[in-house]
Amino acid sequence: MNFGQWLRRKLYQLDRSQEWLYRRTGLTTGSCNRWTNGQVPSLEAFLGVCKVLANEEQRKMIDVIREYLEERC
Numbered sequence: 534m535n536f537g538q539w540l541r542r543k544l545y546q547l548d549r550s551q552e553w554l555y556r557r558t559g560l561t562t563g564s565c566n567r568w569t570n571g572q573v574p575s576l577e578a579f580l581g582v583c584k585v586l587a588n589e590e591q592r593k594m595i596d597v598i599r600e601y602l603e604e605r606c
Contacts, residue, residue: 534604537568540582547589557585 587594
């Protein structure tokens with residue numbers, strides 16, 4: 534599972550849109566599109582997304598990162 538697939542699933546589980554994510558992170562619409570096509574995000578973008586998801590789920594950021602890493606393998 535690549536980052537884009539994981540992110541799409543997380544947004545679906547949270548009932549949130551990519552637009553919501555753009556507003557929360559300040560990323561561009563092209564970023565998510567590139568990720569869903571298999572490109573890897575920059576470390577800064579990855580951490581920003583994980584922080585927003587952690588805040589939304591009221592979890593620690595490290596737990597969100599671990600979740601992604603576990604599901605990636």
